[in-house]
Amino acid sequence: MEYFRSGLKSVLGTPQPGSQPTGAETVERLVNRVTSSTLLDDRRDACRALKALSRKFRLEVGAQGMDALLQILELDCTDCEIIGYALDALCNVTSRECFEEEEDRVNVNVGEQFTEMFVKNTGNVSTVLAFLEEYDFRVRWPAVKLLTSLLGSKPKEIQDIILVSPMGVSKLMDLLLENREVVRNDALLLLIQLTKSNANIQKIVAFENAFDRLFDVIREEGYTEGGIVVEDCLLLMLNLLKNNTSNINFFKEGSYVGKLAPMFQVPENVEEVGWSPQKVSNFHCVLQLVRCLVGPNNPVQMTSACQKAIRNANLLEALCNILMASGVPADILTETISTVGEVIRGNLANQEYFANVTAPSNPPRPAIVVLLMSMVNEKQPFHLRCAVLYCFQCFLFKNEITQLQVVQTLLPSSNAASLTTGQLLCSGLFSTDALSNWFSAVAISHCLIENPAQKEHLLHVLLAPNIGAQPVTLIHQMTTHLQQTLKFQAKISILMLLAMWMSHNQQAVQMFLSVPGSVAFLTAQTSADECDNNEELLQGLCAFLMGICVAFNDNTVQNYSRENLSQLIEKRVGIETYVSKLSLISRNEAYAKAAKQPQIKAKVSTDLLLEFEFCKLFKALESVIVNALGVQRDLSNGMSELSLTAHENALLLQYKELIREQDRRLQDMQKELTKSLDEKKHLLVQIDELKSANAQYKDENVIYKASFSNSNGADEKMKQLEAENCEKTSELEQLRKDQEDLLELLTDQDLKLNTFKNRLRELGENLEDSDNSDNDT
Amino acid sequence: MSYAYLFKYIIIGDTGVGKSCLLLQFTDKRFQPVHDLTIGVEFGARMITIDGKQIKLQIWDTAGQEAFRSITRSYYRGAAGALLVYDITRRETFSHLTTWLEDARQHSNSNMVIMLIGNKSDLESRREVKKEEGEAFAREHGLVFMETSAKTAANVEEAFINTAKEIYEKIQEGVFDINNEANGIKIGPQHSPTNPSLPGAGGKDGSQGGGCC
Ligand SMILES: Nc1nc2c(ncn2[C@@H]2O[C@H](COP(=O)(O)OP(=O)(O)OP(=O)(O)O)[C@@H](O)[C@H]2O)c(=O)[nH]1
Ligand SMILES: [Mg+2]
Numbered sequence: 007m008e009y010f011r012s013g014l015k016s017v018l019g020t021p022q023p024g025s026q027p028t029g030a031e032t033v034e035r036l037v038n039r040v041t042s043s044t045l046l047d048d049r050r051d052a053c054r055a056l057k058a059l060s061r062k063f064r065l066e067v068g069a070q071g072m073d074a075l076l077q078i079l080e081l082d083c084t085d086c087e088i089i090g091y092a093l094d095a096l097c098n099v100t101s102r103e104c105f106e107e108e109e110d111r112v113n114v115n116v117g118e119q120f121t122e123m124f125v126k127n128t129g130n131v132s133t134v135l136a137f138l139e140e141y142d143f144r145v146r147w148p149a150v151k152l153l154t155s156l157l158g159s160k161p162k163e164i165q166d167i168i169l170v171s172p173m174g175v176s177k178l179m180d181l182l183l184e185n186r187e188v189v190r191n192d193a194l195l196l197l198i199q200l201t202k203s204n205a206n207i208q209k210i211v212a213f214e215n216a217f218d219r220l221f222d223v224i225r226e227e228g229y230t231e232g233g234i235v236v237e238d239c240l241l242l243m244l245n246l247l248k249n250n251t252s253n254i255n256f257f258k259e260g261s262y263v264g265k266l267a268p269m270f271q272v273p274e275n276v277e278e279v280g281w282s283p284q285k286v287s288n289f290h291c292v293l294q295l296v297r298c299l300v301g302p303n304n305p306v307q308m309t310s311a312c313q314k315a316i317r318n319a320n321l322l323e324a325l326c327n328i329l330m331a332s333g334v335p336a337d338i339l340t341e342t343i344s345t346v347g348e349v350i351r352g353n354l355a356n357q358e359y360f361a362n363v364t365a366p367s368n369p370p371r372p373a374i375v376v377l378l379m380s381m382v383n384e385k386q387p388f389h390l391r392c393a394v395l396y397c398f399q400c401f402l403f404k405n406e407i408t409q410l411q412v413v414q415t416l417l418p419s420s421n422a423a424s425l426t427t428g429q430l431l432c433s434g435l436f437s438t439d440a441l442s443n444w445f446s447a448v449a450i451s452h453c454l455i456e457n458p459a460q461k462e463h464l465l466h467v468l469l470a471p472n473i474g475a476q477p478v479t480l481i482h483q484m485t486t487h488l489q490q491t492l493k494f495q496a497k498i499s500i501l502m503l504l505a506m507w508m509s510h511n512q513q514a515v516q517m518f519l520s521v522p523g524s525v526a527f528l529t530a531q532t533s534a535d536e537c538d539n540n541e542e543l544l545q546g547l548c549a550f551l552m553g554i555c556v557a558f559n560d561n562t563v564q565n566y567s568r569e570n571l572s573q574l575i576e577k578r579v580g581i582e583t584y585v586s587k588l589s590l591i592s593r594n595e596a597y598a599k600a601a602k603q604p605q606i607k608a609k610v611s612t613d614l615l616l617e618f619e620f621c622k623l624f625k626a627l628e629s630v631i632v633n634a635l636g637v638q639r640d641l642s643n644g645m646s647e648l649s650l651t652a653h654e655n656a657l658l659l660q661y662k663e664l665i666r667e668q669d670r671r672l673q674d675m676q677k678e679l680t681k682s683l684d685e686k687k688h689l690l691v692q693i694d695e696l697k698s699a700n701a702q703y704k705d706e707n708v709i710y711k712a713s714f715s716n717s718n719g720a721d722e723k724m725k726q727l728e729a730e731n732c733e734k735t736s737e738l739e740q741l742r743k744d745q746e747d748l749l750e751l752l753t754d755q756d757l758k759l760n761t762f763k764n765r766l767r768e769l770g771e772n773l774e775d776s777d778n779s780d781n782d783t
Numbered sequence: 784m785s786y787a788y789l790f791k792y793i794i795i796g797d798t799g800v801g802k803s804c805l806l807l808q809f810t811d812k813r814f815q816p817v818h819d820l821t822i823g824v825e826f827g828a829r830m831i832t833i834d835g836k837q838i839k840l841q842i843w844d845t846a847g848q849e850a851f852r853s854i855t856r857s858y859y860r861g862a863a864g865a866l867l868v869y870d871i872t873r874r875e876t877f878s879h880l881t882t883w884l885e886d887a888r889q890h891s892n893s894n895m896v897i898m899l900i901g902n903k904s905d906l907e908s909r910r911e912v913k914k915e916e917g918e919a920f921a922r923e924h925g926l927v928f929m930e931t932s933a934k935t936a937a938n939v940e941e942a943f944i945n946t947a948k949e950i951y952e953k954i955q956e957g958v959f960d961i962n963n964e965a966n967g968i969k970i971g972p973q974h975s976p977t978n979p980s981l982p983g984a985g986g987k988d989g990s991q992g993g994g995c996c
Contacts (some may be wrong), residue, residue: 170853172890176860206823210857213791213824213843215964252826259828259841261785261972 029063029109033070040074046085053078053091060098061105068099068120069709079133089137090144097152100124102159119705121159131156131167138177143186150181150192157199165204175200175207179214182223187235190223194238201245208246212253216246221265229268230288237284240291247298251308254299258308263299263315266292270324277333286335293341296321300348302604313353322349322356326363330373340390343377344605347397352404360401361408371425374401378427381449382434382442392606392614395445399604399619402452409453413460416467416480432469435500436483440493441611447499448617451506455619461511481507481514485521494540495614501547502620505554509627512560519555519563525574528552532587533579539594543615546590549579550624553588553631572635585632591616591624601625786830786839790950791967792943793858795883796868797876798847801902804933805868806844809943814934821846823854831944833951837971840943852886859890863959863967864898864946869917871901871930872909877916884924892966894959898927898946905932 027035036059039052056075060067078092098105100121124130134156137149157164168174178200181193197216201208220239227236246253257263269292273279281289299312316322325346328334334342350356363373380386381394402408415428434446454461467480478486481504488500508514518524531548534541552575561567575584591597594616599607601621608614794802803821807813810827825844830837843862845855859865867883869876880899887897901917914930921928927945931938953959954968961968 169857172856173860175857206854209824209826209843210854213858213861215861218964252824255828256826256841259826259839 029059030066030070033059033063033066037071037074040071041077046082046088049078049082050085050088050091053088053095057091057095057098060095062107062109064099064105064108065116065709067095068116068123071095072099072120072123076130076133079130079137083137086140086142086144089140090142090148093134093137093145093148093152096124097148097155100152100159101155115705116709117155118159119702119709121156125156125160125163125167128167131164132171135168135171135174135177138181143189146181147189147192150189150196154192154196154199157196161199161202165200165207168200169204169206169210175210176214179211179216179219182216182219191235191238194223194235194242198238198242198245201242205250205252208250209252212246212256217243217257217260217262217265221262225268229271230285230292231273232288233284234287236288237291240288240295244291244294244298247295251305254304254308254312257299258312258315263312263321264319266296266321267319267324270321270328272328272331276331280333281335281338286338289338290341293338293345296325296345297348300351302348302351306352309351310353313349313351313356316349317353317356317359322346322359325349326360326373329377330363330365336387336390340387340393343390343393343397347393347400351400354405357401357405357408361411369424374398375425375427375430378430378434378449379425381445382430382437382439384439384442388441388608388611391441391445392608395449396604396606398449399452402455406457406459409455409457409460410463412453413463417463418466418468432480436487440491440495441614443487443491443493443496444499444614447503448620451503451617452619454506458510461507461514464507465513465517479517481517482521485518485524485527489523489527494544495612497544498547498615501544501551502617505547505551506620506623508551508554508558509623510558512558515555515558516560516562519559519566525552525555525566525571528555529574529578532575532584536590542590543594543596545587546594549584549587550591550627550631553584553635554627557627557631557634568634575635581635584635588628588631592628597621597624785837786971787836788951788954788961788971789839789841789969790863790947791861792840792842792864792866792946793855793862794842794844794866794868795855795887796847796866796900797870797873797879797883800847800868800870800873800876801933802847802866802868803844805866805900805902805931805939805942806842808933808936808939809842812936814936820848823851824858829943831947833944833948836951838947838951839971840947842943856886856890859887859895860892861965861967862891862895863950864896865891866898866900866942866946867926868900868902869912870903871912871914871917872903872906874911877901877912877920880920894953894966896927896946896949896953898929898942898949899924900942901928901930902933904930904937905935 033056036052036056040049040056043049043052053075056067056071060071075092075096078088082088082092100117102117131153134149134152137145138153140146140149153164168178178193178197181196182190184190184193197211201211220243224232224236224239227233227239230236247257269289296316300309300316302309304312325342328342329339329346346360350360361372361374364370365373365376367376377394377397381391381398383391402412412427412431415426416432417428431446431450434442435450437443437446450464454464464480468477469480469483470477484500484504488497488504491497491500504518508518528548528551531545532552534545536542536545552571555566556568556571556575559566559568559571575581579587596613596615599613600616600618602618604618606614606617794806796802798820799818803819803825804815806825806827807815810829821844823846827842827844829840829842831840832838843858845851845858865887867880867887869880871877884897887895899917899921901912901914917930918928920926927949929938929942929945931942933939950959950968954961959966959968961970
């Protein structure tokens with residue numbers, strides 16, 4: 007600070023004691039010097055001082071000095087030092103952050119406003135881009151920082167400018183070859199900002215050999231053991247690959263997958279040295295990157311090509327090693343489990359590889375068994391348990407063999423000596439921990455997807471709930487559990503599993519209907535009044551299962567034939583109520599969340615309600631069920647237009663006409679409604695626009711005020727000076743008058759004196775000559 | 784899948800001349816009858832063999848629409864080869880060739896091999912540009928020329944492979960500086976003199992025995 011003050015003094019000259027200039031005055035004086043001084047040295051000094059003030063008096067420097075700084079960039083572009091100062095000052099002025107030393111400005115987005123001023127002339131951005139080509143550190147570094155800062159507040163605008171400026175992206179890419187690390191590292195940050203959600207730029211950056219460059223840097227920095235620079239490199243790669251299939255294809259075709267291999271090397275002594283926070287971050291990014299390549303939302307063809315490449319590069323092996331290693335931090339382990347899941351999802355060879363991975367436990371167990379042990383273990387972290395379920399789902403996805411193998415471990419004949427997936431899932435299904443119920447039910451339901459044979463097999467599963475008691479079927483036990491448990495999550499999960507199992511399987515429906523109390527339970531739930539969200543969901547699911555019992559009913563259970571059940575629904579619930587109960591499922595927010603993606607995305611355990619594959623099933627069956635009920639009703643009412651009398655027919659036609667009329671009106675209303683809604687939306691947008699415009703005007707106002715405040719000060723001073731001037735003139739006038747009076751007096755005196763002198767002479771007095779001579783002239 | 788060389792190509796020309804179709808025919812051996820307007824740039828790749836050497840082609844198919852011109856220009860500098868395509872059934876696509884060529888010459892490196900392609904040769908009945916005209920234009924501007932059909936696949940392989948041959952010859956003649964990646968050429972990993980061997984990455988083909996020069 008002292009240095010800064012003395013620096014200022016030397017530029018401004020020592021200020022008069024007692025008259026400290028304000029910030030605005032100082033800035034003004036400096037701006038004047040920058041714009042009007044003919045000496046480069048002088049301009050440079052002033053520019054340096056402006057830079058020094060650009061944090062504390064950011065508003066003033068920005069408002070008064072922006073043009074001057076831009077002028078420097080243009081006219082003094084051959085002097086690296088002054089350009090550096092100007093770029094630095096602009097960087098501070100346009101920064102989005104608030105500086106500590108900055109004078110308090112409440113709630114005004116100054117940086118963004120100045121950025122907007124700066125960007126308004128796209129030529130300014132091109133000028134800064136051009137400075138990137140200057141090798142001098144004093145220019146290149148601040149130019150990089152300025153661009154990064156501009157991108158921070160106006161990403162879209164800057165991206166567009168860079169995209170159309172010739173070789174704009176290439177120039178930025180060349181910065182990755184910088185041998186001065188600070189510049190290279192800041193260039194990385196710049197590229198991260200630049201590539202955010204802009205597919206065109208992402209592709210050009212990839213075309214400009216970004217992956218080669220970045221892997222070079224990562225290798226130099228020591229792979230995942232390296233510092234934050236490695237993380238930045240990986241973040242940039244992630245930007246390039248996220249949702250960009252063209253680049254993912256390029257990444258795969260360019261054999262970059264193999265270059266990820268060294269990232270998975272876990273040092274021998276990792277258990278002693280542990281995982282540093284930086285390594286955790288780096289590794290997290292690597293896992294994200296792998297998931298980018300094989301995400302379930304990518305085109306299937308590409309995903310399977312990437313999965314193959316990952317296996318061939320031995321990355322699947324490396325991932326499984328981490329899965330089984332000890333001392334891996336929980337969040338890394340969780341992410342690794344999900345990553346393994348997506349690497350094997352729907353890929354037979356990879357699923358097979360994973361099936362054969364064994365954990366180094368005693369006795370050795372398949373990795374999948376060890377994972378499932380965690381899933382049904384209450385003490386394990388929630389997110390880890392979710393990841394295991396996801397991984398297990400991926401393991402079963404589009405793989406009839408693994409589905410069969412899992413179901414077989416549930417069957418009585420299976421080898422009871424060793425712990426099996428089946429046993430784990432069964433114990434989870436009926437455990438007292440509702441979450442374990444949920445995980446296990448969903449896991450089992452995934453063995454049944456598009457696999458009628460396994461639905462069949464599962465019917466033969468027998469359980470012995472108590473030692474010595476008669477064994478009961480799985481369906482029986484589940485139905486009993488459904489009626490007895492008080493836990494909401496458990497009920498939901500059993501209903502989902504039953505729905506998956508009984509859909510398209512008449513035998514399962516038959517077995518379910520035979521369990522005492524099953525239909526009574528469903529009817530009671532379906533006909534109950536709704537209360538809260540959860541209750542709604544439960545009632546919806548019960549209605550759905552009841553519908554499945556109608557749609558896939560082979561009429562073999564007495565009292566619960568298709569017809570009986572339909573009548574039951576109609577009498578106890580009413581068709582309209584029933585249909586609205588069904589729709590409660592898809593209207594629940596849990597449905598929207600789960601239907602979005604196969605991966606389980608829950609923040610807290612109570613979020614786990616519906617599941618992706620179940621949502622798909624519901625979507626496919628809802629109309630099937632409603633149709634089945636309608637047809638059934640028509641049949642049992644024996645109603646058909648042919649059997650009606652003429653009178654009845656006329657009546658029917660009348661009603662039909664009425665309905666049509668009502669329908670038309672309904673449609674009209676709906677149209678009007680949508681129109682009004684549109685209008686409302688439009689108005690809201692307008693309001694928003696006006697609001698933001700208003701805010702902008704406010705901000706601008708502050709800046710204008712700042713730039714005017716100084717001239718206001720001058721005005722006041724001027725007035726003051728004028729007043730002083732007036733005062734002084736009148737004083738002067740007064741003095742002049744006084745002087746004249748005095749002169750008059752003086753002549754008077756002189757005259758008198760002479761008369762006296764003459765009189766004296768007449769009286770004979772001898773007077774001195776000197777006096778005489780005076781009078782003679 | 785290692786390669787001796789990697790060449791970067793771009794495909795340029797007016798919208799609708801069949802650039803994307805040519806690429807699709809070359810990489811997937813398929814034809815796409817509806818015009819799926821390219822937005823910006825799309826990537827494709829394939830391995831070919833020249834002179835017994837594996838060569839990887841990385842191809843950037845650009846959008847022909849004027850609106851994307853500034854974006855697609857970014858790809859000229861780093862390409863070793865360009866397929867400049869017109870549509871033999873639309874004369875205006877032929878008339879625009881001069882502009883395309885100027886643009887390419889201005890923004891690319893001077894050694895870039897340019898292959899002129901008259902596409903849609905299967906539509907003989909609707910032909911508006913004679914084959915001789917294409918040949919003459921190519922001769923005048925020092926380009927290689929070929930008529931193709933992305934629909935029947937006629938000459939499609941040849942177009943891509945002949946361009947590669949041309950580049951390959953230029954490398955043999957020492958015209959291309961293969962160590963400068965900005966030329967759109969890379970040497971395959973196992974051919975590079977400074978091969979940073981990956982620690983522990985169990986390479987499948989243990990044929991890395993050095994000393995065979
Ligand atoms: N008959 C015939 N039709 C073709 C041939 N090549 C392309 N087409 C058709 O021409 C139309 C345009 O083809 P595209 O490959 O999409 O055109 P493009 O050059 O990529 O166009 P932009 O992406 O807009 O630049 C499509 O309807 C194709 O089916 C060909 O060799 N023969
Ligand atoms: Mg296209």
